[in-house]
Each structure stands twice: as structure tokens, then as C-alpha cells.
Amino acid sequence: MHGHDLSPSTIAVGAGRPDRVPGGPLNAPITLASALVPGGASEYGRHGNPTWDSFETVLGALEGGRALAFASGIAATTALFDLVPARAAVVAPRTAYYGSLSQLHERARRGQIELRLVDIDDTAAVIAAADTAALVWIESPTNPGLEIADIEAISRAASQAGTAVAVDNTFATPLRQRPLELGADFVVHSASKLLSGHSDVILGAIVTNSDRAHSAIEARRSALGAIPGAMETWLAARGVRTLHVRLDRAEANARELHKRLTASRQVSSARYPGFGTIIAFEITAGPAAAQKMTEQSDIITYATSLGGVESTWERRRRHAGESETVPEGLIRLSVGIEDVEDLWIDIQNVLAAVS
Numbered sequence: 001m002h003g004h005d006l007s008p009s010t011i012a013v014g015a016g017r018p019d020r021v022p023g024g025p026l027n028a029p030i031t032l033a034s035a036l037v038p039g040g041a042s043e044y045g046r047h048g049n050p051t052w053d054s055f056e057t058v059l060g061a062l063e064g065g066r067a068l069a070f071a072s073g074i075a076a077t078t079a080l081f082d083l084v085p086a087r088a089a090v091v092a093p094r095t096a097y098y099g100s101l102s103q104l105h106e107r108a109r110r111g112q113i114e115l116r117l118v119d120i121d122d123t124a125a126v127i128a129a130a131d132t133a134a135l136v137w138i139e140s141p142t143n144p145g146l147e148i149a150d151i152e153a154i155s156r157a158a159s160q161a162g163t164a165v166a167v168d169n170t171f172a173t174p175l176r177q178r179p180l181e182l183g184a185d186f187v188v189h190s191a192s193k194l195l196s197g198h199s200d201v202i203l204g205a206i207v208t209n210s211d212r213a214h215s216a217i218e219a220r221r222s223a224l225g226a227i228p229g230a231m232e233t234w235l236a237a238r239g240v241r242t243l244h245v246r247l248d249r250a251e252a253n254a255r256e257l258h259k260r261l262t263a264s265r266q267v268s269s270a271r272y273p274g275f276g277t278i279i280a281f282e283i284t285a286g287p288a289a290a291q292k293m294t295e296q297s298d299i300i301t302y303a304t305s306l307g308g309v310e311s312t313w314e315r316r317r318r319h320a321g322e323s324e325t326v327p328e329g330l331i332r333l334s335v336g337i338e339d340v341e342d343l344w345i346d347i348q349n350v351l352a353a354v355s
């Protein structure tokens with residue numbers, strides 16, 4: 001039908017819709033079903049649901065593989081870690097999303113895996129650790145430190161060593177980074193964040209371009225029962241329709257705010273990887289002032305999570321589980337799609353109040 005490769009924006013809007021039939025809906029309906037008529041793709045609601053397919057199709061098309069939706073990002077991560085053979089080695093970032101790391105630490109404590117922690121931006125160290133490992137777990141950019149991994153170089157070396165590579169692509173989204181094209185074997189998402197985009201969904205996904213791995217992960221999902229709800233996948237598919245527009249706007253805001261934060265005398269450091277919607281910064285007044293500041297803002301919401309249309313921020317170490325390698329005063333700012341001048345006035349006001 002198409003004479004050329006479609007752009008990601010067009011895929012985001014169009015993929016995963018039902019066939020066009022007279023009188024039929026443009027969007028996949030929300031199918032609430034525990035049992036389905038035998039003879040189709042699935043006959044029990046824990047194994048499959050037509051509403052999941054819509055989200056999985058559009059995400060798979062954007063990432064260049066086949067997607068499977070899970071109950072949450074962590075459910076997806078857990079299902080993937082479950083595929084690591086007993087007592088095999090897993091390479092992972094020293095600092096990354098703490099829910100994923102705590103899964104790995106727990107498995108290591110029980111003697112189920114050997115955990116090799118690395119600085120994910122030290123490519124030589126990652127490659128050295130990947131030798132004889134079963135899996136390299138990458139997050140890039142990392143949450144909340146925003147370190148960047150060289151996915152292509154790591155994947156090339158890992159593939160020669162027979163080591164699988166999985167990338168948590170939550171922060172970049174397939175519109176800014178396509179790990180499967182860079183040689184990774186798996187992409188993992190917390191679709192609760194930018195993909196859904198409105199802070200109203202908990203959902204995860206794994207994408208792979210190996211049919212064998214796809215089947216193994218699908219079997220794991222059924223076995224664990226870590227399945228998404230029809231409503232959540234419907235909302236996420238709707239969120240993806242506007243991902244490119246939200247991302248462009250939030251990214252432009254983030255770039256500008258990072259520039260202004262960097263120039264501010266009240267800010268001691270501000271990190272932004274050059275793409276995405278997350279800024280990590282510290283203020284000269286210290287951690288207690290940082291905590292106070294995030295609680296006092298007017299437009300920016302004091303809240304955890306990220307990737308919504310509304311700007312949110314928090315001091316990450318307020319969570320007991322956050323890694324001690326994350327600075328005590330680090331504020332993670334998730335930039336939304338509001339007017340950038342309004343956001344900057346809000347930031348300046350609270351900075352002035354605590355400095």
C-alpha cells in the first residue's frame with residue numbers, strides 16, 4: 001500500500017487500528033473478556049485479549065519488533081529476568097531504576113544469578129563484564145542519573161560473546177532510540193510513563209525481533225499472570241497516538257529549562273542528555289532546601305513518576321529504596337507540555353524562597 005517507509009509519527013497515529021469496515025470503529029474497542037470463542041488467537045483472557053493487540057502492534061511497529069504488554073514495567077522486567085538461566089551472570093548498571101535493580105539484587109542474594117554491577121557509560125567495563133554473562137541489562141538514559149550507554153558497541157561485543165542485551169527504553173522512547181536496530185535483543189518499557197503520557201496508567205511491555213524469544217516471553221506472561229488490563233492497554237494505545245507531539249513540545253521545554261538552570265547561580269549542577277523530557281539537578285542550598293522547594297511549587301506538581309503532560313518533580317532520595325549512589329539533593333524534574341515561561345517563573349519563585 002505504501003511506496004515508502006512511513007515516518008514514526010505516522011506509525012504512532014495509524015498502527016494497531018482495526019480493519020476499516022463500514023460502520024466499524026476507528027479505534028480497537030475495549031474488550032472485557034475472560035473467555036473467548038475457541039478457534040482464534042486465544043480462548044482465555046490470561047493468554048490474550050484483542051485490546052492488548054492494538055497497543056502491542058503500534059509499540060512493536062515503532063520499536064521495529066513484536067511487543068508484549070505486561071501489567072507494569074516491573075512485571076515486564078521480572079518476566080525477562082526469569083528467563084536468565086540458573087546461576088548465570090547478569091551485567092547491570094550500578095545506578096538505574098531501583099525497582100529493576102532490587103529485583104536483580106534479590107535474585108543474587110538467593111544465589112539465583114551472579115550480579116556484575118558496572119558504570120553503564122563505561123563501555124569497556126560493560127563489554128569486559130559481558131563476557132561469559134547471560135544478559136546485559138541496560139538502561140539509557142538511566143533513571144535518575146541520566147547516564148548514556150553505547151548500546152551499539154555493547155550489543156556488538158555481547159553478540160560475539162553469546163550474551164543477550166536488554167534495554168530499558170522508558171526515558172528515550174522509540175522516537176529517540178531504537179535499541180533493536182542498534183543490535184539489542186530486547187526492549188523493555190514502563191508504558192506508565194511517556195508512552196501513556198497522562199499519569200493515569202500502570203503498564204509495561206517487552207519488544208523483541210526474535211520469534212523464539214517472543215514465544216518464551218508470552219509463555220512466561222501467561223504463567224506469571226502478569227497481564228495488563230484491557231482498559232490500560234486501550235489508554236496506552238491512545239497515549240501513543242500523540243507521543244511525537246508531546247515529546248517534541250516537552251523536549252523543547254526541557255532543553256530551555258536546562259539552559260536556564262545551568263546558568264542559575266542557585267543551581268550547582270544540572271544534567272540533561274540532549275533529548276528526552278527529564279532533567280536531574282542539584283541546588284547550592286542543599287538537600288533540605290531541595291526537598292522544601294519541590295513541595296512548594298505551584299505549577300510543577302510535587303509527585304513521583306514522570307513522562308506525563310504535566311510537569312512533576314521530586315527529590316529522589318526521599319524514597320528509602322533509592323540507590324545511595326544518587327546524590328542526596330538530586331531533584332528529578334519531568335518536564336511537561338505547559339508554557340515554558342510559566343514553568344520557569346515557578347522554578348525561580350521556589351528557588352528564591354529556599355535560597
Ligand SMILES: *Cc1c(COP(=O)(O)O)cnc(C)c1O
Nearest residue numbers: 072073074097143170190192203
Ligand atoms: C517507572 C520505571 C520502571 C517501572 O515501571 P512501572 O510501570 O512503574 O512498573 C522501570 N524502568 C524505568 C526507567 C522507570 O522509570
